[in-house]
Amino acid sequence: MLPFPHRDAPRNPVPHDVPRVKLLCAADLHLGRRPSSKVPPDLGVDARDLGPARAWERLVDDAVREGVDAVLMAGDLVDASDDVFEAYRALEAGAATLAAAGIPLYCVAGNHDGEVLPRLVDAVDGVTLLGRGGTWERATIEGADGDAVDVVGWSFPAEHHDGSPFDAPPPAPERRTIGLLHGDRDAAGGRYAPFAARDLERVPYDAWLLGHIHVPDPMDGPRPAGYLGSVVGTDPSEPGPRGAWLLRTDGGGVTLTHRPFAPLRWDRLDLDAAALDAATPDGGDPAAAFQDAVLRALADLEADLAASPHPPDVVGVELHLHGATRHGPALRAAAAPAELAKLARTSGRPRTFVHGVRDTLVPARDLAALAANDDPAGLLARHVLTLREGGEAAAALVRRARDPLERAQGAARFTRHLPPADPTDAELADLLERAAVRALEGLLAQRDGADGAPGGPPGGPPSDGDGR
Numbered sequence: 001m002l003p004f005p006h007r008d009a010p011r012n013p014v015p016h017d018v019p020r021v022k023l024l025c026a027a028d029l030h031l032g033r034r035p036s037s038k039v040p041p042d043l044g045v046d047a048r049d050l051g052p053a054r055a056w057e058r059l060v061d062d063a064v065r066e067g068v069d070a071v072l073m074a075g076d077l078v079d080a081s082d083d084v085f086e087a088y089r090a091l092e093a094g095a096a097t098l099a100a101a102g103i104p105l106y107c108v109a110g111n112h113d114g115e116v117l118p119r120l121v122d123a124v125d126g127v128t129l130l131g132r133g134g135t136w137e138r139a140t141i142e143g144a145d146g147d148a149v150d151v152v153g154w155s156f157p158a159e160h161h162d163g164s165p166f167d168a169p170p171p172a173p174e175r176r177t178i179g180l181l182h183g184d185r186d187a188a189g190g191r192y193a194p195f196a197a198r199d200l201e202r203v204p205y206d207a208w209l210l211g212h213i214h215v216p217d218p219m220d221g222p223r224p225a226g227y228l229g230s231v232v233g234t235d236p237s238e239p240g241p242r243g244a245w246l247l248r249t250d251g252g253g254v255t256l257t258h259r260p261f262a263p264l265r266w267d268r269l270d271l272d273a274a275a276l277d278a279a280t281p282d283g284g285d286p287a288a289a290f291q292d293a294v295l296r297a298l299a300d301l302e303a304d305l306a307a308s309p310h311p312p313d314v315v316g317v318e319l320h321l322h323g324a325t326r327h328g329p330a331l332r333a334a335a336a337p338a339e340l341a342k343l344a345r346t347s348g349r350p351r352t353f354v355h356g357v358r359d360t361l362v363p364a365r366d367l368a369a370l371a372a373n374d375d376p377a378g379l380l381a382r383h384v385l386t387l388r389e390g391g392e393a394a395a396a397l398v399r400r401a402r403d404p405l406e407r408a409q410g411a412a413r414f415t416r417h418l419p420p421a422d423p424t425d426a427e428l429a430d431l432l433e434r435a436a437v438r439a440l441e442g443l444l445a446q447r448d449g450a451d452g453a454p455g456g457p458p459g460g461p462p463s464d465g466d467g468r
Helices: 052-066 081-100 116-123 197-202 273-278 286-306 328-334 337-341 367-371 376-389 391-409 425-451
Strands: 022-026 070-074 105-108 127-129 136-142 148-154 177-182 207-211 225-227 243-250 253-260 264-272 314-325 351-363
Touching (some): 022 052, 052 070, 052 081, 052 243, 070 177, 070 207, 081 105, 081 116, 105 148, 105 177, 116 127, 197 225, 207 243, 264 286, 273 286, 273 314, 273 328, 286 314, 286 328, 314 328, 328 351, 328 425, 337 351, 351 425, 367 376, 376 391, 376 425, 391 425
Parallel strands (some): 022 070, 105 127, 148 177, 177 207, 207 225
Antiparallel strands (some): 022 243, 243 253
């Protein structure tokens, strides 16, 4: 997001009449990509109806319903060259529907489709590729009332491009102008058309629409400039609303409104263990309190999304269990994959399921007091506190853990509970802290049981297949 123009760029760069044009804009469709295998097969929804092809159909329908003057796509329409036949059918059908409604389709190529998209565009009527071969190219889009806006685009010439698109300057604006670009902002030395945010500031266009990063930017301010985000998140790494943006030009400039219509959405629900403890009287069932809380949270999420203009068909939810609790092992048992699968909603819209749990529970104990003890529980408590404090002592623990982790990753029986190869220091520190807390809970439960105090059995299964 660029809230203010660069100091070298005049606020009203070019005198022009005020055009009133309406465009539907999107990026990173990735036709051919499949939804994550975390989507359960027993939801009663075909996974093919949740991916990019279905999202493209919704985008086209939205464009026709809104009566936009054009559709703009900021790269990576296609996921890979192997997907050319599937992408051709989808692109051809969508372009034909748009053309029948008098809506042109303009796009630029990204790093995923830099080689295949030009071939598709040449084979499909009604699609215009801007900036072929890594050059800047301008097109004029006329509105229904005779107003006009220019779109200037630049396309990847191949899968990788080390140079900045701004090595050659874009054309100067002659009227309201929208920049359309796929590339890696503020990534000096990258292989995906790296450029700097200041490059956008220096070119006095009314807006810059970017593709490549799948997380959408706010796209507000007097000169919106940022990533449009993916049209549909195909896996849990892309949580939150996904879709396209409705761009309007008027006397006040350019405004963009997000229109989330993706058929598949990923979300997260936070559950405070302290609240669950409060809802579980002595002798009560913490698993039942957990299930009730999850069902209420899912029902609230379903109601909110069902009331939206374009609700998703399916929502995958990650639970975040956090806070201090007396019932860590019981809550983890209730959050086991087999138990969470029972909570899936297999009718109505949206259908919901829980795909995993992030567990940052801690024992409802004074860790500092435990750390003062010279026993295994005290050692674990000290390690947890060290990891939370950070600094050189925490970094030393992380370094010591790397070699054993690499050896464990070579054993099949361990890999489902471990992070991917070569985790960052932050990821490894998080893993160590959660493992230490889990072990500490087991030790305390054993000790309390031996002393006759409340405790219960130690352990509990991992939260999900990611060890999260």
